[in-house]
Amino acid sequence: MAIPLQKEDIRVHLTVATGSALRSRADRSIHRSPLAASEVVERSGFRLTTPQRTWRDLAATLVPAALLAVTDQLLARWCSASDVRAQLDLRPSGRGSARAREVLPIADPRAESPMESVLRWLLHEAGVPAPELQYVIRTAEGTFRADLAWPRAKLLVEFDGAIHRDGDVFVRDLRRQNALVAAGWTVLRFSGADVLGRPLDVVAAILRALGG
Structure with a gap:
């Protein structure tokens, strides 16, 4: 769908x-x-x-x-x-x-992109607990900010736009994700194709990560 x-x-x-x-x-x-x-x-x-x-x-x-x-x-x-x-x-x-x-x-x-807003609406419609926006996480590797976060579940959700396919940004994203995972966070990343093309799968993945 x-x-x-x-x-x-x-x-x-x-x-x-x-x-x-x-x-x-x-x-x-x-x-x-x-x-x-x-x-x-x-x-x-x-x-x-x-x-x-x-x-x-x-x-x-x-x-x-x-x-x-x-x-x-x-x-x-x-x-x-x-x-x-x-x-x-x-x-x-x-x-x-x-x-x-x-x-x-x-x-x-605080929403930083229209697609983040669309994703939040999908989650709202599905009855998923509201996330915290632009949540700041401090790790041994530095301080990072996530698009959407459920701190109690240590879950972060990121929307990856076209800029994230740039070489330098891609490398920085990998290092950032590794630091967050090492600090105990689950990180899910979705693209516009995911949010618009397979919204039910996106919601289901987030619910699984939340233990729902």
Whole structure:
């Protein structure tokens, strides 16, 4: 079973005020919605919805795993959790409201990549205990930081993106993993192909390592 994040859509999506004469066409999709003055900002001469309003709009179209990835990055760079909660309170019903409420409590600005967020959503759906993010481990060989960790089980899970195939990074990763294993940790490493292409196997491997 593969996890469908979202159908590819190369159109520009524009949110305009109710009553606007703009129409959708091949290269753009127009969404009409009431816009409060507080939900609009100007950047480089363009009027845009605020990050939190954009998040609320995306909740209506993105699947939960993709929405969590967006939410994690949003909280890390653009606004606070209280800003996002206030936006949801402003528009508590309608399309995407239930999805937004389900995703928001899991969001964490410490997530360092969208794929880490997708993996966390898979684990949440499977009922796996929530991991600690960017967990620091000190060993005789140095101090290391892991993407996801379950300290009581001494389990670490890492997501390996394309950069980890670079020669120097690959060698450094091997040395790092050896140091962690020598210190008593179990280290599981997954790629995007694993998380998206065989999510059930990924969850099952983590559950086994946790003793579940």
